[in-house]
Each structure stands twice: as C-alpha cells, then as structure tokens.
Amino acid sequence: MGPVLLAVGLVVYNTAANRWAPFRGWAYVPMNLAVTAAVVAIGAGPLGLSAREMGFGHGWGIDTLAGAGIGAALSVPVFVAALTPRMRRLVADERVRGIEGTTLLFRVLIRVPLGTALLEETAFRGVLYGAWLSHGAFVAAIGSAIPFGLWHVSPTVNLVEANRPGSGARRTIGVVLAALALTGLVGSGFGALRAATGTLGVPLGLHAALNSLATLAAVAARRRLRDREVSRTE
Numbered sequence: 001m002g003p004v005l006l007a008v009g010l011v012v013y014n015t016a017a018n019r020w021a022p023f024r025g026w027a028y029v030p031m032n033l034a035v036t037a038a039v040v041a042i043g044a045g046p047l048g049l050s051a052r053e054m055g056f057g058h059g060w061g062i063d064t065l066a067g068a069g070i071g072a073a074l075s076v077p078v079f080v081a082a083l084t085p086r087m088r089r090l091v092a093d094e095r096v097r098g099i100e101g102t103t104l105l106f107r108v109l110i111r112v113p114l115g116t117a118l119l120e121e122t123a124f125r126g127v128l129y130g131a132w133l134s135h136g137a138f139v140a141a142i143g144s145a146i147p148f149g150l151w152h153v154s155p156t157v158n159l160v161e162a163n164r165p166g167s168g169a170r171r172t173i174g175v176v177l178a179a180l181a182l183t184g185l186v187g188s189g190f191g192a193l194r195a196a197t198g199t200l201g202v203p204l205g206l207h208a209a210l211n212s213l214a215t216l217a218a219v220a221a222r223r224r225l226r227d228r229e230v231s232r233t234e
Contacts, residue, residue: 002047003131006039007147010123018154029115036119043127053130055122055200063201067193070202071209078214082221091214092221094162099219108212117208124148125190125200141191149184156180 013035017023023031043049051057081087099107124144132143156179160172167175190203 003128003143006042006047006123006131007128007143010035010039010128011147011150011153014151015154018158024158029111032115032119036122039119039123039127043130047127047131049127049130052198053133055126055130055194057199060199060201060204063197063199064205065201067202067205067207068209069205071206072213074206075210075213075217078217079220082217082224085224088221088224091217092225093159093218094222095159096215096218097222097226104216104219108215112212112215113208116211117204120148120151121190121200121204121207124151124187125194125203129191129194129200137191137195141188141195144191145184145187148187148190149180152179152183 017031020027040054043054044051078091082091096107124147128144128147129140132140135143153176156176157172159179160167160175164171190207193202193206194200196202
C-alpha cells in the first residue's frame with residue numbers, strides 16, 4: 001500500500017504544482033528539491049529501504065556520468081532537426097522564447113538536472129522502483145513507469161497551451177494521451193536500465209543530459225525561426 005500512496009501523492013503534487021504560475025518560474029527548483037528530500041525520507045523511513053535499494057548503491061556516480069554520455073549521443077538527432085528548416089518547428093518550444101545568457105545556463109545546468117531529473121529519477125527509478133522490487137524487476141519497472149507517465153499529464157497540458165494556444169479539448173486530450181504512452185514507455189526503459197545496472201545513475205544521467213540538451217536545441221530552433229520571421233519583415 002505504501003508505494004501506491006507515494007505514487008498517488010507524487011502525481012497529485014505535480015498535477016497541482018504545474019497549474020500554479022510561480023512553479024513554472026522561481027519556485028520550481030526549491031519545491032522539487034524539497035520533494036526529492038521528502039521522497040528519500042519516505043523511502044528510508046516508512047518504506048524501510050536502504051540506500052542501495054533506492055538506487056544509490058556502489059558506483060551510482062560513475063553510472064550517472066555514463067548515462068550523461070549516452071544522453072549526449074542520443075541528443076544529436078534533435079540538434080540536426082533544430083538546424084533543418086523543415087523540422088525545426090518540431091523542436092522549437094515557445095516556453096524557451098527569449099531565454100539566453102545566465103538564464104539559459106541556469107536552466108540547462110540547474111533547473112533541468114536538479115529540478116527535474118534528480119526528483120523524477122529519485123522518485124520513480126529510485127524509491128518507487130525499490131519499493132516494488134520485492135515483487136520482481138518487471139513489476140518494479142511497470143509500477144514505477146505508470147505513475148511516471150501520469151506525472152507528465154499536467155506538464156503536457158502546459159506544453160499545448162504554450163505552443164498551440166486555443167487548441168480544442170479533443171486535440172489537447174490526444175496530445176496528453178500520446179505523452180502518457182510515450183513517457184510510460186520511456187519510464188519502462190529507464191526501469192530496465194535500473195535493473196541492468198543496479199543503480200539509478202544511468203537513468204539519472206541520461207534523463208538530465210537529454211532534457212538539458214533538448215532545451216538547448218529548442219532555443220536554437222526558436223532563434224532560427226525568429227531570425228527568419230525578422231528577415232521576412234525587413
């Protein structure tokens with residue numbers, strides 16, 4: 001019952017927080033770091049998990065670096081798309097419009113790795129996975145992947161609202177369902193990496209690198225679209 005309650009609590013938290021405007025700005029990192037600490041405390045306390053069972057076993061730091069390297073390699077096609085005129089609109093994100101300088105550095109070096117990847121991997125491939133592991137690796141992977149998918153429902157609504165304002169309910173629901181399926185599948189894959197390595201390091205590094213580099217690609221695509229729009233008006 002404990003893992004179910006934790007999963008429900010995480011989904012409710014992220015669903016509500018993402019609809020609160022300050023969370024999309026200054027409150028994001030401190031709130032998510034606080035929740036990360038709370039999740040670890042729940043894992044070590046009520047759920048009775050050791051550090052190893054939560055994914056912080058021997059070598060998890062080295063695994064994180066390895067995951068980051070894999071993420072960097074997998075990000076190459078995203079940058080290719082950002083530089084390709086016909087594809088860059090698929091990469092550009094209105095939520096990064098105007099982000100540059102120190103704000104961009106903060107996003108890719110702090111906000112994404114610590115505010116996003118650390119919480120999500122600690123919660124889903126760490127504590128939740130460890131809590132379900134007594135039922136087998138398959139159950140642990142699925143039991144952590146389903147709430148991971150649900151976790152992304154509210155952020156996906158934000159994505160649609162920012163990039164496709166005025167979208168009808170049918171389109172929004174369609175995008176949300178697609179995101180739910182995709183993130184659930186990704187969560188299962190990350191769970192398989194946790195099972196193969198014994199730590200949450202590879203999923204953590206992979207997640208952080210992919211998201212941070214995808215942000216850079218989105219900024220590059222957005223800037224090229226802006227420059228094209230400016231050139232057309234001159």
